Amino acid sequence: MTENQKILQKREEELDSDEEQNLLQKPKWVPISKRKEWEDVEPITQKDGPKPPCVVNYSDRYKETMNYFRAVLRSEEISERTLKLSKELLMLSPSYSVAYEFRRNCLFALNGNLKNELFLIEKLLDRLPKNYQLWHHRMKCVEKLNDYSNEMDFLARMMLGDAKNYHVWVYRIWLVKHFQLWDNELEFIEGELEKDHLNNSFWNYRYYVVTKSKTIPLETIYEQEFEFVFGHITKSVNNESPWVYIMNFIKILNKEQLKVLHDKVDELRKRHRHSMWPLFCLFTLYTKYLITEENLDNALTFAKYLGERYDQTRKKYWEKQIKIVEKQKQNL
């Protein structure tokens, strides 16, 4: 049996075990063509041309479900039976965006049970946590349902599987903005950062929350964030995330703030001589915001150390930077 067929078989078994009426005996799939309710529908078979390249070896069950679904798509029939059919198809082919769209139309038109739909989505997401269509489908259903009460728990469960899943964060940002759920978010993200501050998704989300939840100027945010971020940097000086996070603010700082930042980073540089990020941060400060001849010389020393010795992967990047600083020096 090929990989493909194994996957399909597994999906078929799952689909069968999902049918509640058959708890005692192993349910048997009844071909749609043998079902009475589908008598009046003529299935449409797939056409790929004579002997197409890249044909997937679909099972008979998948093919038949697809054939009936094509017929339904054409007739645009919205009914209980087509709702059921779309579920059968999605269990077998969970990336098929058209089927979701169709299913939503049915669900909304027939006043279907959207809470049950969320359970179904979650079940499929356990298997396919990175499926675009499922996440989008969930968003549309929750929007329609206008009830977010289960969503935070649901996201917490998804994060247990993979706290960096891009979709989890895309969805959370949508949810928080749509229902204005800012109140506990900062606390939540601080807790998560405590557990794993190497997870950059947390930092990105923190930036979103601190800048969007209140209307305060970036300068104030910087003041509020400074201690927190350097607390994390001190714990792990080689962690790129908080460095990139705090360096984003440099461009808005006044002279006094720049000096405080500089002293803090310079102290870290002295304590951790084999770390790249203090040097990188100082390099930026010296070449863009605290330009003096002495500082440019220091910047050159750092750039040479990084490019030639410590961080040779970025040799060419640092050589480029060195050329720019040398030009800067000439222009002084």
Next chain:
Amino acid sequence: MASCLHKKAIFTKHDQYYSRTFFDQQGVERRIKEYFILFAENENFHQKIKLSRNLHKKYLLNSLKGLSESNQALDASIPWLIYWTLHSLDILGVLDSEEFAKEFIQKGFVKKAISTLSWCQSKDGGFGGGHLQLPHLAPTYAATNSFAILSRFDPTAISVIDRKKMKQFLLKMKNKDGSFNLHENGESDTRGAYCALSTAHLLQIDDQDVTENTGKWIATCQTYEGGFSARPWREAHGGYTFCAIAALSILGELDKIEMEPLIDWLAHKQMRFSGGFQGRINKLVDGCYSFWQGGVFSFFKDYLNEQTNQDIFKIYQIEQEQTNVKDEEKEIKEEKEEKEKEKEEKEIIEEEKEEEEEEEENEPLDWLEGNYGSVNLLFDEISLQGYILACCQDNRGGLMDKPLKGRDLYHTCYCLSGLSCSQNNLSKEKNPVVLGLEENLVNKIDPIHNITELASNSVKKYFENLNNKN
């Protein structure tokens, strides 16, 4: 160059902070080291580190005959499967081989492929994932690229695409803010913008109504990290960054974004230990980012040269040739001095000690001889090639994400695309830079659409002829 190809490869530092992210990283790096050591045991490294062309060819041709093993087969659409397979074969040069002519082309393969793809074309324009599926921008992009590749053998392939309806479809997907929905009522993200613009550009329907406002919208997807995300405020990510930059390059609007933070972010996405790229800060290396991240450097080569110094890379090469050997000696000397200095200092922090140990722990894997020059791109092409060739080749053929993961068509396509970008310079005067023997060199790609130059030239020629006729 550094990475595992070099004796100074250093594991990612933990700073005595242990979390799930760190353990994942450590596990992967240990595995990668094992893979590199396989090559260290061989006396002749250059002959040993090679692209397994025949195995990949076999895997890809089998997938053309009928997909049976890729577990994406069920969840991906037919145009994608055809595109990944054909493009990989094109990069490897298989499409121009006698074997392919005999086994496929003479048996009517091109016609069959065109007819399969044309079954995915919607009556309202654009392509779906299969027969009678509603049109979606992603398969539309994949189908258009596939037609471009097929047009090398049958110039009329492009004419199968209904360009007028295609444009209508693209405009229907377009939102007022300039973004594109992937399908009707679907999600909109930078992927959508790229797929739409790449398709429009290749088919020469990228008129003002298709392109206006999109550059502005894409610029709002640049994050504080420097890279680009799917939508505003999300996390910077390799795949979306490629989509954003390629789209802006089509629009000629690279000046709309902040270039310096982008390059800082991008440069730091190449991993010190493996030489491959990660997609986001602190994530794991993945072969597919060889293209998504590595390929982005191709776009602003010219932009950077304009901004600073035209000769910059020339100087670099001369210097490198002259000081190659001396550097090594100097480095050892400096290292000694450094260590003595360290002993004198009483304030040696514990982590530093560990760091030194780690450096010594690394066995010398320094088999690289000679001078590799540069492809003019601001990343370490040789280390990237080292990662792809040593860690991403499945020994059954096909390429993969990282050691111990299985092959699939997606990773085969993007590992090979990344390999091509890192070998071939975009300016015509420069020679390719190849790790291992010359036979590792693959065909050059046009990074805007990610099809080979052969394919993109064939499309251009088709339109030239068409315009001449009219």
